[in-house]
Amino acid sequence: MHKKIYRSTLVARIKRPVEINFLERKLISTGLFIYENTRSSFFLKKKMIESICIIHLTKKKKHPFYNEIQIIIINVFPEKNIMIHPNEELGILDIITDVKKIKWKKCFILNKSIRGNNSFGSTGIL
Template structure:
């Protein structure tokens, strides 16, 4: 498996994001909070991480929900996956929403999301008058009738 070097500034007291297992694709992002944040049911908020990164050209980072947080507490990320472009230099922040029926508390250092770094393929548009036919054609959501 190949790796790339990514510059990072960590203004939090949390450890740097790391892979939980050798086969993991995502690195956990942790909350950087001065005090706990209570999310009411259906409330959303922006949680800082204290992290700033410099991705190489041709790469992006995606911020995605953590499955354990979603199933255990009903907390997930909005704008999923959130894209961090190679030219973004601001703090990484995560939009969380509480989909449970009870208030949920986010503490400093809680693992709130995961981040995946991937190469980006740029598109060169080619104007056309027709495009090829497929079995699906223009069938949208639920077009196969299968659940």
């Protein structure tokens, strides 16, 4: 078994631009879901480093085993406001997973099974 890293870009999944004033905080959805026991690391874009960002994982009722990645952005600079635009790249997510090797076994005869006549793999149940 060895480790594999998958990289994905975190994008703001919002409908309108969001302005964040001094000491204000906003929760920005990325629309990206990860499995709840996944090891991952986050790298934020330079623009996001100018603020305080907290990665927030939210459970959804539709997907009980997956968490949506959301980012809480807090503007700590009194000089300027932060603008987040729809589909703007916020950061990069690296997901680290275990990859298992499988062994194939050659087989010359397959076991017979009862199939319906509807189509390939059909159980025959209508």
